[in-house]
Amino acid sequence: MNLHQFRFVREAVRQNYNLTEAAKALFTSQPGVSKAIIELEEELGVDIFTRHGKRIRGLTEPGRAVLKAVEVIMQEIDSLKSIGKEFAAHDSGSFTIATTHTQARYALPKVVQAFTQRFPKVRLSLLQGNPKQVADMVLSGHADIALATEAITTVTGLVSIPCYQWEHVVVVPPEHPLLKSKSLTLEEIAAYPLITYDSAFTGRVKIDHAFQLRHLKPDVLLEAIDADVIKTYVELGLGVGIIAGMAYDAERDKNLRMLSAGHLFGTNVSRVALKQGAYLRSYVYTFIELLAPTLNRKLIEQVMNGEKEMYEL
The missing domain is CATH 3.40.190.10 (Periplasmic binding protein-like II)
Known part of the structure; x- marks a missing residue:
């Protein structure tokens, strides 16, 4: 098995089981995606997807377990890449914040201004949506952090930390x-x-x-x-x-x-949400500290590791 197969499985699910769209997203061919998935199924000895003819329709029960493992593996791969970037250029890169309109309009301007002055080489992006949408952006990897109210505290796969009242x-x-x-x-x-x-x-x-x-x-x-x-x-x-x-x-x-x-x-309470197990660049910690002076890197890492799950303001 290899990383290409894992990427194909994950993208097939993300593209609503449309292998043609999955191939486009990964800049490869549809037959290649289909062949790699079949080879992975043969190696594992289980069907990952249910099928109707040649079309995949959904995940089997073992397929759901496979997908969960694939997500963990791919997140670790992303973390390895981030570690390399961190040491190669600790003060540059990209940083995407998903947040609601109120937070973007009223809570973030001064924080963003201070952050960009400290890290002028970091390309900062703001994505807006409702609390569920911004949580999904972090889970899918389209954003590094989410900022919203208490609604994001119950989202599986996220760690949320209170920032201000x-x-x-x-x-x-x-x-x-x-x-x-x-x-x-x-x-x-x-x-x-x-x-x-x-x-x-x-x-x-x-x-x-x-x-x-x-x-x-x-x-x-x-x-x-x-x-x-x-x-x-x-x-x-x-x-x-x-x-x-x-x-x-x-x-x-x-x-x-x-x-x-x-x-x-x-x-x-406005909270910042991070994907469980995610590797955070040093400037992400700085941004959170600017947003909530009561927080610091050590405390954030403890919460991320589950050592202070009940931390509240």
Whole structure:
């Protein structure tokens, strides 16, 4: 058996069992991919894929075990390559961050600026999506780390580390009646149309849960993935906005007023997620340290090795 066979098996699954597409992705021929997979099956003595005629349709039970082993082997190969690059050029390379819009727009700019000043030779890329999408980007190897809220903590194959806490705030136009409230309540908020995040983003689950506990059914007029969109429609007077506290800036958002809502919706934690067993370049550790000064390389390595699985802020 050889690495080419492992790559072919993995890519066949990634391409939804389409060997033609797998061959294109690996810059080889479809017959070559098919032949290599059959030879691997013969050597192992088991069928990796179920077939209908000459077409593969899915994984057999032993095939799923084979794929799991292949993924581990290929990850170790990638780690070996990274180690070589690390010692050849520790201050250059590529680094891809998968994150949600809110984190990219409000939490990362200063961190990215500091990082690029320290590592000008590192090619930095940002990929955006919802928490599930950014987790998948790390699992598939398209990103080195993911940054999102608690939603990424339960993803198998990832190690997540808490970075910082934040709370939701309510935003309204100047002179809005809610500004007269001495202690904002969910009942007061629910009296107005709401504009807030899509259900997949930025702590929306906690917002919904808080209203449900009070047996309230707010009128959610508009859902968005972008706090700037939410603020725009609040400025137009269409409703009351609920956004992440980091997304409000009194100087920038002069046409809005902010009301604290942490006592209503609780505290949220943004977390960085890494693929289990992944080899991290030294500048990845530096980036995480810039993002969360409470973290350091030793602590990150301990969490990655399972020594501090319960680490929390």
